[in-house]
Amino acid sequence: MDKHRYPALQILRGIAASAVVANHVWHSPENGVGLRDILRIGDLAHLGVMAFFCLSGMLMVLTTRQATPGARPAALFLRARVERIYPVYVLWLSILLAMIVAAAAAGSGFLRHLWVRVWPDAVIRNYLLLPGLPGERNGMFIGQAWTLVYEMYFYVVFAACLLFFNGTRLLVALCVVIGVPVLAAWVTGFHAERLSWVNIDYIVTDPLVLNFIMGGIFGAWLKGHSRHSADLPLAGRPMPQWLFVAAALAISLAPMPFLPSFVHNLGSVALLIAMTFVDRRGKGTPVAG
Numbered sequence: 147m148d149k150h151r152y153p154a155l156q157i158l159r160g161i162a163a164s165a166v167v168a169n170h171v172w173h174s175p176e177n178g179v180g181l182r183d184i185l186r187i188g189d190l191a192h193l194g195v196m197a198f199f200c201l202s203g204m205l206m207v208l209t210t211r212q213a214t215p216g217a218r219p220a221a222l223f224l225r226a227r228v229e230r231i232y233p234v235y236v237l238w239l240s241i242l243l244a245m246i247v248a249a250a251a252a253g254s255g256f257l258r259h260l261w262v263r264v265w266p267d268a269v270i271r272n273y274l275l276l277p278g279l280p281g282e283r284n285g286m287f288i289g290q291a292w293t294l295v296y297e298m299y300f301y302v303v304f305a306a307c308l309l310f311f312n313g314t315r316l317l318v319a320l321c322v323v324i325g326v327p328v329l330a331a332w333v334t335g336f337h338a339e340r341l342s343w344v345n346i347d348y349i350v351t352d353p354l355v356l357n358f359i360m361g362g363i364f365g366a367w368l369k370g371h372s373r374h375s376a377d378l379p380l381a382g383r384p385m386p387q388w389l390f391v392a393a394a395l396a397i398s399l400a401p402m403p404f405l406p407s408f409v410h411n412l413g414s415v416a417l418l419i420a421m422t423f424v425d426r427r428g429k430g431t432p433v434a435g
Contacts, residue, residue: 154424155201158417162194170290186399193398195293196357196414202297203361204418206304207317208369215312224305231294239272242287260287277346285342292343299349300324300358317366324359327351353411360415368422390420 169191174180182188206223213219246264249256263284271278272287275298286292307319331337331351338347349355398413 152422154421155418158197158421159201162197165190165194166290189399193410193414193417196354196398196411197418198293199296199300199354199357200361200364200415200418202300203320203358203363204365204368206300207362207365210304210308210312210316212369213308213312215308215310215316217309220305220308223308224301227297227301231297235275235288235291235294236273239288239291243269246287263287277344277349278342280338280345280347281341282345283341285344295344296349296355299355314366317362320362321359324350324355328353328356357411357414360411361418364415364419364422387420387424391417391424394420 165187168182168187172182172187174182210219210223213223242260243264246257246260250258250261268284268287270276275291275295277295277299278285286295303323304320307316307323311319327350332353336351338345338351340348394413394416396413398410398417400410400413
């Protein structure tokens with residue numbers, strides 16, 4: 147997808163990434179409420195993650211929905227996605243592991259909580275972004291990388307479906323493979339423990355993965371709905387566009403006691419849709435290739 151066709155999505159990406167970073171580096175005071183709590187940085191970070199997963203599903207469907215199914219397209223798709231996230235992740239993981247080993251060799255207590263987990267299988271799984279087994283408590287050496295494990299889950303499932311399907315059948319296959327385990331868990335009342343956040347049983351039953359599916363459905367609609375931005379809803383109408391954005395934010399950030407969690411999921415999808423329509427001025431610019 148050409149980023150110049152959807153400039154507001156780049157703004158959404160930047161804000162979401164900033165909120166996630168702020169959530170990890172900005173701590174609340176030990177006693178009392180700080181500015182972080184007043185600004186609801188944690189809620190904004192969670193919304194940022196949901197928006198990222200929606201955007202991921204949207205972009206994958208937009209760029210590959212009409213691709214010819216088969217082993218080569220699936221392999222090329224997986225390679226392209228892996229090359230986007232692996233270089234930087236592997237660099238920082240290698241630096242962290244070197245620091246862990248150096249600290250242990252020096253007899254320092256620095257990073258000792260990670261040193262006790264440095265086993266060959268754990269190192270291999272961290273490098274490959276493999277999820278943990280059911281009931282396993284040891285997670286990522288870089289805790290913030292849990293979202294990358296989810297992304298790898300999406301990549302692998304998408305590539306597997308791309309082996310056999312394209313177009314509408316690809317989207318249906320994604321909905322079945324990713325959505326059915328979540329639905330089954332909801333129907334049976336099964337709730338896997340979060341533990342390290344990257345346990346396979348928790349990932350496949352986590353309602354958060356539905357954001358990827360909903361983003362993919364919107365991407366399919368956007369790809370097939372129209373070739374021209376003039377035909378998009380709210381095209382060239384800034385005030386309704388931004389009112390749509392504000393309503394989506396209100397739904398996404400509403401206090402949990404007032405709205406069930408799945409409504410927040412829908413709010414993040416609505417935010418993605420709203421930001422996609424922003425700045426579409428109805429000049430006949432193609433919106434999907």
